[in-house]
Amino acid sequence: MIVVYDSRTGLGQAFAQSLGYPSQSVKEKLTQPCILVTRNAGYGKIPWSTKRFIKKHAHLIKGFVVNGDRKRFAKTFCGASPLIVEKYGLHHIRDIEGSGQLADQEAVKAFLENL
Incomplete structure (x- = not known):
């Protein structure tokens, strides 16, 4: 399992790396199951980079x-969550x-362990 992040400020990347699993950016090639750590774009929207990643690797x-x-x-706050689900x-694991x-x-580690 790998943790993929879409991070503009580095906070999502820091969280992904804190989980103790291999991690990578949404910009890198994905070849295995993952969880995604993403963010909002603007005011509670889904970032285009996240949309592109999900469409390719859902x-x-x-x-x-x-x-x-x-x-x-x-x-x-975390307005992208319900939009991604819908x-x-x-x-949705957590905001x-x-x-x-x-x-x-x-x-999140408990979720990963139960997969």
Whole structure:
């Protein structure tokens, strides 16, 4: 299992790497099952890079995490989550703030262990 991230500021990448699994960017070639750590674009939208990745690799994505900023974007915090579920039918694992907390890491690791 690999953790794929779509990170503009580095926070999603930091969370992906904190899980202790191999990780890579959405820009790299994917050859195995993964979970996706992504973000919002604008005000609660799905980033185009995430859309492109999902369209190409939906069959390999076992679940996803969205990171956001509750202070700056309270109304649209992790707004991409319900859109990804609705549009692509992917399993939503968790919404996290920034690069996540220990409880977020533990919850996602538990999900990964149960796959």
